[in-house]
Amino acid sequence: MIEKSEKFEIEKEEVKVVKKTPSLYDLNSNHNPGSLITRVQLKGENYDKWSRGIQTSLRARCKWRFMEGTVEQPKEGSSNFEDRWIVQSMLVPWVANTVESNLRSTIS
Numbered sequence: 001m002i003e004k005s006e007k008f009e010i011e012k013e014e015v016k017v018v019k020k021t022p023s024l025y026d027l028n029s030n031h032n033p034g035s036l037i038t039r040v041q042l043k044g045e046n047y048d049k050w051s052r053g054i055q056t057s058l059r060a061r062c063k064w065r066f067m068e069g070t071v072e073q074p075k076e077g078s079s080n081f082e083d084r085w086i087v088q089s090m091l092v093p094w095v096a097n098t099v100e101s102n103l104r105s106t107i108s
Helices: 045-060 064-068 081-096
Strands: none
Touching: 045 064, 045 081, 064 081
């Protein structure tokens, strides 16, 4: 048995990692109106647990500020005007999907 040894020189390459800061208006293919964003379903008596689940989930998606009301309404015609309506249209079913069906009809 003959063993052959080879030497390899590996050049060090500098890799620059660029972190993208997501926009409040970013949505991706996993964001759709039928998504269940938390497993905790509001049944009335479990509001605190449900609200923590909603808040955590929406923060992870960079959407919590819409719920707290800290995102300013963009001016009509601005680049974010339509994007805000798209996000708002996604938030409503996301939250509604986590509410028990008999309570859902009482929420406006």
